Amino acid sequence: MTGCDTAATPLLDVSELSLGIGETGRLVVDRVGFQVRAGEIVAVVGESGSGKTLAARAVLGLTPPAIRRRGGRIRIDGRALDDMTARELRALRGGRIGMVFQEPMTSLNPSLTIGRQLEEALALHTGLDAAGRRAAILAMLTRVGLSDPERVLKAWPHEFSGGMRQRIMLASV
Incomplete structure (x- = not known):
């Protein structure tokens, strides 16, 4: 997959995402991965407390302060979330990507x-x-x-x- 091949590049690509409490505390999301391509609807399913909301918040760069990414990659339109400035993340939220919570x-x-x-x-x-x-x-x-x-x-x-x-x-x- 190349950066120029937009047909093959997912809109959202989450791979091997792991989140934990602090730098050394318990893992709360362990190696989650999924992709969303144009026109697709993807459901993240799991039991209560399994980390669905934390994984989704990580995609938006909105995890709580105590939660740290321990591994994995999040790409939006082929670009790593880690490479975005705070201003770019703000523009992305609500402009390009959003989340509807259960409540x-x-x-x-x-x-x-x-x-x-x-x-x-x-x-x-x-x-x-x-x-x-x-x-x-x-x-x-x-x-x-x-x-x-x-x-x-x-x-x-x-x-x-x-x-x-x-x-x-x-x-x-």
Whole structure:
């Protein structure tokens, strides 16, 4: 596989990923690997506490401070996560890659309307003006099957069920 062969290069390539507590503590993820290519959907499955969330957070460069990568490689579009600057990682998160957690209330800010939260992400990651962001948000909410996207824009996270909040989060990716 070469860096120029984009058809063969996975969008995400995680190989032999190992995470542990500190430098010498217990391994919490042991040699996990998977690839995601354009158009694919990949599920990471395992029992509770098996390290699924930590592995996914490692892909985003968002592991808790006590967790250290002990081995393995994470590549996004053929580029090693380790080679990216903090600024490049911020641009990547939400702009190119995202994660929808099982409980979206941990991702949605209860003090901001849904519309404000979705607009904030678009303002950070696109060059759209206010009208363009609003149109994009309405299209995103419609895409995930929300029947009244105008109402959703003005609503607060607590006004929705867990499943509806997950759909709102899916609209944002």
